[in-house]
Amino acid sequence: xxxxxxxxxxxxxxxxxxxxxxxxxxxxxxxxxxxxxxxxxxxxxxxxxxxxxxxxxxxxxxxxxxxxxxxxxxxxxxxxxxxxxxxxxxxxxxxxxxxxxxxxxxxxxxxxxxxxxxxxxxxxxxxxxxxxxxxxxxxxxxxxxxxxxxxxxxxxxxxxxxxxxxxxxxxxxxxxxxxxxxxxxxxxxxxxxxxxxxxxxxxxxxxxxxxxxxxxxxxxxxxxxxxxxxxxxxxxxxxxxxxxxxxxxxxxxxxxxxxxxxxxxxxxxxxxxxxxxxxxxxxxxxxxxxxxxxxxxxxxxxxxxxxxxxxxxxxxxxxxxxxxxxxxxxxxxxxxxxxxxxxxxxxxxxxxxxxxx
Amino acid sequence: xxxxxxxxxxxxxxxxxxxxxxxxxxxxxxxxxxxxxxxxxxxxxxxxxxxxxxxxxxxxxxxxxxxxxxxxxxxxxxxxxxxxxxxxxxxxxxxxxxxxxxxxxxxxxxxxxxxxxxxxxxxxxxxxxxxxxxxxxxxxxxxxxxxxxxxxxxxxxxxxxxxxxxxxxxxxxxxxxxxxxxxxxxxxxxxxxxxxxxxxxxxxxxxxxxxxxxxxxxxxxxxxxxxxxxxxxxxxxxxxxxxxxxxxxxxxxxxxxxxxxxxxxxxxxxxxxxxxxxxxxxxxxxxxxxxxxxxxxxxxxxxxxxxxxxxxxxxxxxxxxxxxxxxxxxxxxxxxxxxxxxxxxxxxxxxxxxxxx
Numbered sequence: 001x002x003x004x005x006x007x008x009x010x011x012x013x014x015x016x017x018x019x020x021x022x023x024x025x026x027x028x029x030x031x032x033x034x035x036x037x038x039x040x041x042x043x044x045x046x047x048x049x050x051x052x053x054x055x056x057x058x059x060x061x062x063x064x065x066x067x068x069x070x071x072x073x074x075x076x077x078x079x080x081x082x083x084x085x086x087x088x089x090x091x092x093x094x095x096x097x098x099x100x101x102x103x104x105x106x107x108x109x110x111x112x113x114x115x116x117x118x119x120x121x122x123x124x125x126x127x128x129x130x131x132x133x134x135x136x137x138x139x140x141x142x143x144x145x146x147x148x149x150x151x152x153x154x155x156x157x158x159x160x161x162x163x164x165x166x167x168x169x170x171x172x173x174x175x176x177x178x179x180x181x182x183x184x185x186x187x188x189x190x191x192x193x194x195x196x197x198x199x200x201x202x203x204x205x206x207x208x209x210x211x212x213x214x215x216x217x218x219x220x221x222x223x224x225x226x227x228x229x230x231x232x233x234x235x236x237x238x239x240x241x242x243x244x245x246x247x248x249x250x251x252x253x254x255x256x257x258x259x260x261x262x263x264x265x266x267x268x269x270x271x272x273x274x275x276x277x278x279x280x281x282x283x284x285x286x287x288x289x290x291x292x293x294x295x296x297x298x299x300x301x302x303x304x305x306x307x308x309x310x311x312x313x314x315x316x317x318x319x320x321x322x323x324x325x326x327x328x329x330x331x332x333x334x335x336x337x338x339x340x341x342x343x344x345x346x347x348x349x350x351x352x353x354x355x356x357x
Numbered sequence: 358x359x360x361x362x363x364x365x366x367x368x369x370x371x372x373x374x375x376x377x378x379x380x381x382x383x384x385x386x387x388x389x390x391x392x393x394x395x396x397x398x399x400x401x402x403x404x405x406x407x408x409x410x411x412x413x414x415x416x417x418x419x420x421x422x423x424x425x426x427x428x429x430x431x432x433x434x435x436x437x438x439x440x441x442x443x444x445x446x447x448x449x450x451x452x453x454x455x456x457x458x459x460x461x462x463x464x465x466x467x468x469x470x471x472x473x474x475x476x477x478x479x480x481x482x483x484x485x486x487x488x489x490x491x492x493x494x495x496x497x498x499x500x501x502x503x504x505x506x507x508x509x510x511x512x513x514x515x516x517x518x519x520x521x522x523x524x525x526x527x528x529x530x531x532x533x534x535x536x537x538x539x540x541x542x543x544x545x546x547x548x549x550x551x552x553x554x555x556x557x558x559x560x561x562x563x564x565x566x567x568x569x570x571x572x573x574x575x576x577x578x579x580x581x582x583x584x585x586x587x588x589x590x591x592x593x594x595x596x597x598x599x600x601x602x603x604x605x606x607x608x609x610x611x612x613x614x615x616x617x618x619x620x621x622x623x624x625x626x627x628x629x630x631x632x633x634x635x636x637x638x639x640x641x642x643x644x645x646x647x648x649x650x651x652x653x654x655x656x657x658x659x660x661x662x663x664x665x666x667x668x669x670x671x672x673x674x675x676x677x678x679x680x681x682x683x684x685x686x687x688x689x690x691x692x693x694x695x696x697x698x699x700x701x702x703x704x705x706x707x708x709x710x711x712x713x714x
Contacts, residue, residue, distance in 0.1 A: 007693075008693065021385075025382055025386075028382065028405050028693065029382075029690050030689060030691055031694075031704070032693075033404055033693070047385055047390055048381075048385050048405050050404055281641070284638070284687055284688045284707075284708070284709060285688065293683070299683050299684050301686060302686050304686055306664060306709045306712075307663060307664065322364070326655050329641045329658060329659050329661055331641045331642065332387060333386050334386065335388065336364075336388045336389075336390070337388075338365060347388070350641075351641070352641060352663045355663075355664075355711075355712035
């Protein structure tokens with residue numbers, strides 16, 4: 001296990017979006033300083049960090065300067081170029097570790113990993129060309145979704161196949177990228193477990209939240225989720241199994257489809273997760289502080305929830321509701337982004353709806 | 358009323374301690390940027406702000422540069438030199454306003470102001486020399502406390518007078534500074550109301566918290582406070598009366614002594630207040646965000662409390678309890694101060710003890 005860092009140490013964060021911003025604030029609450037590595041100027045995290053190294057992930061000098069200025073490195077997104085990781089790993093510890101990134105950067109690798117753990121996933125097939133796609137549709141059936149194996153998020157890099165006739169255009173959408181065909185799962189709703197594992201192997205999971213998406217982007221997370229007692233236990237055990245298998249250090253988001261028969265793993269994210277923002281209002285130690293605690297080798301919070309919460313994302317022009325939102329008794333979190341593009345996450349609100357039940 | 362500032366605007370904060378730090382974080386949650394004016398290097402607020410103008414309050418160029426770089430100015434402490442205020446006021450709006458500062462910077466002015474409002478205070482007398490002190494003791498009696506009229510906080514600039522014989526040494530302690538003699542009040546406990554008034558005159562007060570001091574420094578604040586329903590109402594009405602009389606914009610701390618007969622005003626602070634830190638864990642909009650909302654002309658949060666909370670300060674070597682604290686289910690706030698001097702506020706913890714009751 002890592003030697004715990006003293007408060008006052010510096011944490012390096014790869015990525016300067018809203019997750020990096022909220023990680024920075026959580027780190028500052030514990031007396032840590034943060035340095036942000038992010039190619040774009042005036043990024044959300046830079047507003048609350050002590051330093052912003054603005055450089056590209058191909059800039060080896062900047063990467064080395066960044067690494068040598070911090071005590072430990074973490075990240076807000078999973079698609080960090082491997083070459084950058086190689087360089088950074090040689091300089092400073094990175095949490096969560098390489099295995100988690102390698103697994104979650106590739107949808108096929110992730111599915112196979114989950115399958116090996118004996119966990120249920122949507123039916124899937126490796127797709128490399130028209131022939132393998134045809135075979136995949138024949139086996140899995142339609143409707144199904146064709147997804148690039150890498151670099152997909154918030155519904156990007158995906159094409160629906162309603163009938164076999166859609167195959168050619170769907171394949172064209174992949175633009176030659178390696179892909180995976182996923183069958184549809186007939187689920188009643190989606191929940192996610194925000195799990196954390198410390199450098200000592202201690203595991204603490206937050207209560208599962210129920211997610212509602214709009215246009216492929218998370219819209220709300222509601223606590224408590226509609227789950228029976230045994231489903232709630234199963235959800236947490238699934239997250240724990242994944243965390244242990246990856247010898248994971250940090251916070252992970254695990255999305256689960258709920259069916260009458262089972263909990264089916266949709267996907268995992270090796271980082272703090274949008275569906276865990278509710279913890280800012282519902283728990284003594286939120287997912288951002290929990291992640292920082294794991295990364296610096298501190299004991300984790302116990303994850304217990306004191307309140308019921310509804311988290312709602314503010315996407316694009318949702319931000320125009322601000323004048324109305326400020327008159328309501330809700331906790332508003334804005335990310336300091338200047339222009340509200342469609343589909344862009346501008347902020348979120350957490351509303352405490354009562355004591356934990 | 359002030360025209361509301363748009364999220365993204367910049368707020369200037371005078372003072373870079375823990376209050377400025379937590380104001381900065383609250384401002385960032387609403388998408389604002391902050392600039393800190395603070396003479397000392399590496400101050401707590403500078404770690405989470407976009408700029409730190411490190412200069413003295415006599416540096417008129419720096420003050421002007423600071424003012425012209427922000428849209429509105431507020432502060433974390435009341436003892437801002439008048440000359441600096443004159444310069445800043447000419448450049449940008451300052452909230453809370455001059456009247457509140459003038460009143461609270463001088464214990465005698467403050468007592469007379471409260472008296473004029475028909476509020477009860479401890480018996481007091483203006484002391485300028487041995488003769489006036491002798492007369493004051495004769496009228497108020499001993500024990501009593503001699504305090505400098507200006508620049509006193511956390512028990513500094515105070516001398517106890519147990520018997521008239523203590524008068525000469527107590528007067529010597531004042532080192533020639535104008536002073537005020539305060540009689541003791543026989544109170545059962547102290548509560549404080551964190552009140553807020555918006556630029557539109559809207560008032561929202563947080564539930565009174567019960568304070569326990571150690572060595573003249575706040576030790577704990579507990580919600581709810583031991584108060585009857587009518588006392589709770591009176592406490593809030595007293596705060597509202599003070600806020601309105603000062604045409605106040607921002608958050609104010611009002612300390613009250615509780616006696617069986619009455620609520621006696623101990624002192625007021627024209628800023629966010631240590632006894633309001635509990636709001637970070639107990640309310641949707643905490644005192645820091647409430648202050649920012651007032652200063653930028655936004656509607657206030659309603660101040661309602663969803664949980665019972667105990668706030669405890671970490672003073673000096675209390676910080677050595679950290680390894681133990683991190684294993685408890687409590688929200689830890691550290692201020693990023695390097696050395697733990699005796700009496701120095703290093704952080705605080707908020708523990709949710711149950712749903713609001």
